[in-house]
Amino acid sequence: MTAAWDGLGVEAVLLDADDTLYDTRTAMHRAGAAAATRVWPDADPERLAAAGVRFRDDPQGHFAAYTRGETDFAQMRRARLGELAVWLGQPDGEWSAPFDEAYEPAFLDALEAFDDVRPAVGALREQGVLVGVLTNSAGDYTQAKLVAAGLEDLFDVVCSRDTLGFGKPDARAFHEAARRLGADPSRTGYVGDELTTDPLGAVGAGMPAAWLVRDGEPGERERLLVAQHDVPVVRSLREIAGLRGV
Incomplete structure (x- = not known):
């Protein structure tokens, strides 16, 4: 070379x-799907299976906004999670605590x-x-x-x-x-x-x-x-x- x-x-x-x-990608995919299934068990099963991919893809660019200094890490995570909830057809709510409770152990265990x-x-x-x-x-x-x-x-x-x-x-x-x-x-x-x-x-x-x-x-x-x-x-x-x- x-x-x-x-x-x-x-x-x-x-x-x-x-x-x-x-391998953050794989860990996010697994943990996101597991956490979404626990928090929103009545959501569309196909979307729940893809929830980790959606969460990582961050289609509204919240992580990029955090990188530019336009928001802090906690605000970025809440906005990212809010977008995921809307995509899963869930009502407005404070989802951060229950989602993180399920997501973080699964993510770190899979990393x-x-x-x-x-x-x-x-x-x-x-x-x-x-x-x-x-x-x-x-x-x-x-x-x-x-x-x-x-x-x-x-x-x-x-x-x-x-x-x-x-x-x-x-x-x-x-x-x-x-x-x-x-x-x-x-x-x-x-x-x-x-x-x-x-x-x-x-x-x-x-x-x-x-x-x-x-x-x-x-x-x-x-x-x-x-x-x-x-x-x-x-x-x-x-x-x-x-x-x-x-």
């Missing part, structure tokens, strides 16, 4: 969290780390590279997810939307996370699975980046974007150490 970061002096790496370190995380971080540490996390999720929630996935001991720093005060793709998020990691942003690589938010956001902040695509193939538009911005595509976190050309 071409060492796309070779010669850039990369001395630190920041990783996205959700669907990069652990699993990808098997390439520890080998990848170990390989980077052997090269003397600092490794941290930059996520748009909330700090306490990210810590809970890291513990559930068995990764809480692994990183030098964990930066989140609420601890920084701004989220990706805002350049300030990338720069401040690099600073907290103890590295110059221009020498800090970034790897994540959301093309616009993660690698393209990092490139916009003046950082080398890579796009993690675990499944499927990038479309034509995505291939053009990564080529235009010199963003390598990796299929596993194990490939990151090789990007440095060491």
